[in-house]
Amino acid sequence: MPALQKIYVILGKQDKEQLERLCRMLSSLFSYVNWTFNLYLVTEGLPQGMPQVERIQKDVSSFLRGNLFARLYVHFIHPVPHAAMKEIDFYFQYYYQSLKRATHEFDREGYMHQEVPRLMLLPVIVPDNQVERTSLIALLDVLKSAFLLPSLYLDTGSVFLTKDEEILAKTEKVYYGYGNSRGMADIICNLYRQDIVHDSSAKLESDAAFMTDPCPSALIISAQDGMVYACIDAFLKKQGLANINDNLSVENLMSRYYEHGKSKRDCLGCRERVVDCFSDFPLPNAAAHEVGALLYHFGTLSQEAGNHVRAINSFSKSLRLSHIEEYASIYFRLGLSHTRTGHYDQALEAFNRAEPTYYDQDYFYFYTGLCYFEKGDYRMALERFSKAVRLNPRQEDLTRILIYMGTCHNSLDEYKEALVQLEKAKETAGHVKEVYSVLGFSYFQLKDYDKAIENLSRAVEIAPGSAIDYASLGSNYREKGDINMAIAMYEKALTLDPNITSARENLEKLK
Amino acid sequence: MNVLLIEINPFAPASPPISLGYIASFLKSKGFTVKILTLGEDTSISRAGLYRLISSFKPALVGLSAYQRTMLYVIGLSNLIKSVDNNIKIAIGGPQATFMPSTAFAELPDIDYICRSSGEVTLLRIARAIENGTPFSDLLGVTYKDTHGAVYDTGELEGFTDLDRYPSPYLDGVFDYSSMREAIMLTSRGCPHHCIYCYTPSAFKHRVSFHSIDRVMEEIKWIREKGVRRLWFADPNISFKPSRSIELLDRILTEDLDVEIWLQTRADLVSAALMKKMKRAGVTTIAFGLESASKRVLSRLGKHISAEKVAEAIRLAQSQDIEVELFTMFGLPYEKFEDSVETLEFVKKNKVKIMGNTNSQQMQIYFGAPMARDYKEYNIRPLNNNRPAYISIGSQYETEHMSHQEIHKMQDLWRANSLDGGKRVVS
Structure with missing residues (x-):
């Protein structure tokens, strides 16, 4: 069973009972989280959210004290209004400092063991569009100096900040907010989306076949209504796994979660939708x-x-x-x-x-030739196909190119030139029916009906269901004056495909 | 009887733990059922998952590899294991354990044994004692804490000098090949040198023991059959016996094995002919230990090598288009800030890419290294004397010539010159 890599929580109003229910559920879930785990707590603002974060942090600390192999990163995401950012000292002392104080035991532990602390507090600031650069830099400095490594969540209104190198240098990570909403649910979705982008990139680098796998195990919990969701797709579709208000045991919740994991879902499609979200964002x-x-x-x-x-x-x-x-x-x-x-x-x-990159690839010239061919520019098509041939394509590709070249020449009424290419094709791939069909056409145009009949007969031998080749045979016999054979061939063509108008008309004329 | 072996490295992707593989193979050959659990940064496991694993496998003995940076994890996992079943015995081994002071037991409440000697034979002795129902009788090569909390040091236990007497973890199918990106090979163990910062020579009593080339070839062929192409030779000095390394390379060439090899060796153990052969046999990267480019510093490290010799070896490798990695350190005894800058300049001048293992690191003072014992003689000043007894000085020191701040400054300087942010693969 995969361990939970992340839990995203939308914090609610300051409802003590609801908060306790959330804490009970989180504490139970900690047994199921990965030994290195990320907890995202999103709140509307510091005044509302901080007491809740402090309460959750108590449980986090307790879990870590009892499980020295566990490491937890708590990301605390909150807007900092323009006005508040100007009172950094007050903000820091009143909110962040007390939060940081509770992690000192882990800082000490990390120092003693010469390791990064097992509990890291990582505030994610959501600045508003009016943010002042100097105030933001001052806030980032204060947080960093207290080892509260800050990140930024930027939406389309604030993404201009990524152009500021000084701000970026002081920022641990930047999250991007697709869309223009700074509501908590949107923020959660965007954090989740960004994780999916990173996970997909990692898979693309190692083995793209794994892209159909589910995204890293995570839960979304909305403390506002108590709903728990198994992934971003379920969250967007409002398909909850359970409600924490229903006193569901964590074992039951996880059992539902694993069931969801086993269910048939379009994870690849979800990844594609997520990636597409960022395609119009000014990243x-x-x-x-x-x-x-x-x-x-x-x-x-x-x-x-x-x-x-x-x-x-x-x-x-x-x-x-x-x-x-x-x-x-x-x-x-x-x-x-x-x-x-x-x-x-x-x-x-x-x-x-x-x-400039594909100039030495035969298939490149084949495809460009094909475009000219389809456009009816046979001269240009021939020039491209010739280049492809000079680059020594694989045998089956060569045959295809030679057939196209023959067809181009036929279209330009250059039947003898067509024969040159098509006879070459016959040498390289005597089993390909199209070679004989086109050869039949060229010989017909050159009035060499015996040769045409010889090639078309070979075509129908290879593909006995080819109505058009029977029709062509009919025309060659007609030109030779062998009316009975011509009628037989036209009739055969119409038996195979009654919609060949030319065969029907020719047959009527002969009868 | 079931034995669980756990390798912990939360700072790198999980890779086959070769040392535990040897122990697992050896114990299996003696009739024990062994499972290896590798915990890397990419391993997904929770407390509930660990609990379930231990409850279902029911090991009577758990062995954990211990390193300075993983001691917290070792303690935490031991606590969890004992919470599942207090009768499970727990042994720690590996670099941190071999020379860990016995007083550390006072702060390791759930550990029963600290292994001091060769892992295979030591753990076999413990396993047999547990199987016989007398877990603290007839032990050698360990320090143990009995049921009353009394601590005892036992005599030493010699491992085999002929490494072929240990069954192969590769041929025994101890490892899962499906997710193996590269195979770690250990064709020899130990080092005869006297570098003052290194634990290895003391742990192996300055002796080197070997596998036969036949055995190594058998393993390589097996690994190739399993679809793994990259080989990572973890031998401290694979070319210690030049004739042996030439034979190995010749055999790889003769048998036309299509492999890609990483290896490390001393710069004074390579020649133009050997490097040419290495290239033909599939060596893509070679790592040398320079430590310091300052003659004054390098001459006092007991390494007996010169920067000029290292530069020559680099040129030999580069002329064969073999990627070079260079192990260097800063914060060395007698080293001034300018000396450590000289090392950085040497690396740049010799066109060795500063990335991966070439990212320099502060010297670490681990248990067992001559410097750990005599740190005062080397003018090392520990910054924290209140650390737990199971933690060595590590990186928490300054020297007579380099302050803590200067050491940090040097670290920043290396990072600034790094192509990949400064993360070293081999510590």
């Missing part, structure tokens, strides 16, 4: 690159699943966020999906941007 470079890499990965998954519209969406967003070194592969993938959706101009534009 600083490092965070943006992380999200960009993930969007690219999800784009490739969509592409492989054949969902090219979704893939284009992911790749386009990834381009805005990724590191410049990643552009070429994103553009190439984007080009592929545009090709698949029939947007050949966009595809070529994307491919062109990828060319």
Whole structure:
């Protein structure tokens, strides 16, 4: 059974009974938390939240005293209004200092054992949009000097602070608030989302196949209504596991939690939605690159699943966020999906941007050639396909390219040139039906009906269900004057596919 | 009888604990049922999970590896184990335990044995005593605390000098290969040198013992069959016997084993020919111990090596395109701040990337190192004399020549020059 890595708590109003119920549940849950564990406590503000945090911290300390192998990081997330930030000394002495005092025994213990203290208090400040730089820096300094390593939660209104290097240097971590709401539930969601982004990045780095796994074990508890949720998806869907007001035992709660863990869920889809949330947020470079890499990965998954519209969406967003070194592969993938959706101009534009990196790859020239082919620009298509051939593609790719080249020449009425390419294809892949179909067409145009019939017969031998090749055979026999065979071939074609209009018309004329 | 062995490293991802693997294999060969629990920073385990594991496995003996930085965890886990069943006996072993003062028992209420000698034979003796129902009889190689709380030191117990007499943890299937990223190899044990800051030579009485090359090859082939390609040789000096290391590399080459190797050795034990062979055999990274680039400091560490020799070894490795890691320390005896800066400059000048193991660290004074015993002679001034008896001076000291603040300043300087934030892999 996986241990709980994190518990996110939305603190409620100052309701003593409710707080005691929450503390009882948390204390019981500590037996199920990982030996290194993070507790996030979100409150509307210090005056309301601090007494609750202090009460919870007592239980945390008690647990740690009894379990020396455990390590707990308590993240205390709270807004600091612009006005309050100006009274730093008061704030520090009245709120933070008393909180810090309760951790001194763990600081001493850490010092004695030459180790980082097992209880770390990590305030996360949610500054408002009116924040003054100097006040914020002063607050960060005060907290850091007391070994209360501060982090910041920044939403779209305050994310400009990430451009301030001095503020960043004094900040342990920055959390990003997608959206523009600073409500407690939004904050919890964004903290959780950010953890999912980091977890997904780690999986992408080690083995992307694990991306379908659930996110790290966590619970969300809302002390406001007592509901406990098994993950962010359940929280957003309001699908609670239990209510702490129902006197449910922790064993029962955890048993429900593990049941939820075993249930069939779309964790990959949830990860994708979470990552997508940050795609429009003005993230600083490092965070943006992380999200960009993930969007690219999800784009490739969509592409492989054949969902090219979704893939284009992911790749386009990834381009805005990724590191410049990643552009070429994103553009190439984007080009592929545009090709698949029939947007050949966009595809070529994307491919062109990828060319400096892919200039020595045969498949690159094949796909660009394909775009020109589909656009009807056979001359350009031939130029691209020729480049692909010069780069020694794999045999099956070579055959495909040669068939396209033959088709291009046919379309340009260059039937002899077509034969050159198609005969080469026949040499490399005598089992591919398309080679003979296109050869049949070329020979027909050159009025070499025997050769055409020879090749088309081979085509229907390989693919006896190919109606169009029977129809072509019919036309060749007709031109040769063998009307009976022509009729037989047209009839065979129509038996296989009654919708071949040309065969029907030709048959009627012959009859 | 069941024996549980626990390796704790909360500061790095879990990796196969080679020493516990040897003990597990040895005890298994003597009829015991052994389980290894590795707790790394990526291990997911709760108090309830630990409780469940101990309740279901029902070990009669638990062995915990002890390091300076994990003592709190050792104490905490011991307490939990005893809360499951007070009859379970608990032994600690490893670098922190070998020379830990016996007085430490006063602050280790749940520990029954401190292992002083070779892990395999010492733990076997304890296990047999427990199995016989006389857990404190006929013991050697340990200090123990009996049921009345009285502490006894026993005589020494010699391990095998022919390491092949220990069954292989790899061939015995002690480790789980499915999650193994790299295999840690230990083809030899011990060190003959007299470096004043190091515990290893004292622990092995300045002797080196070896596995045969046949045995090492058998293990490597087995590991490769299991799909693990990266080998991490933990031998303190793998090229101590040059002919042996050449034979090992030749065999790897002859058998065409596609491996990627990390190893460490002394800079005066390598040559151009050996380095060339290493490269061909798959050595991608080699680590040397420099400690200090200051001639005045280095000459007093008992290491008997020169910075010039290390520079030469670096060049030999770099010419073969082998990545070099350099172990260095600051806060050494006789070292002034300028000396430690000289070490940093040496690393930069020789184009060794400051990352991973090349991130320097403050010298740690552990039990068993000559300096721990005679720290005053080396002008070491401990900063905290009230530490628990199971904790050594470690990093809480300053020297006659470097204040606590200067040591911190040096640490910051290294971090500022680091490419990865300054986290060292091997401590």
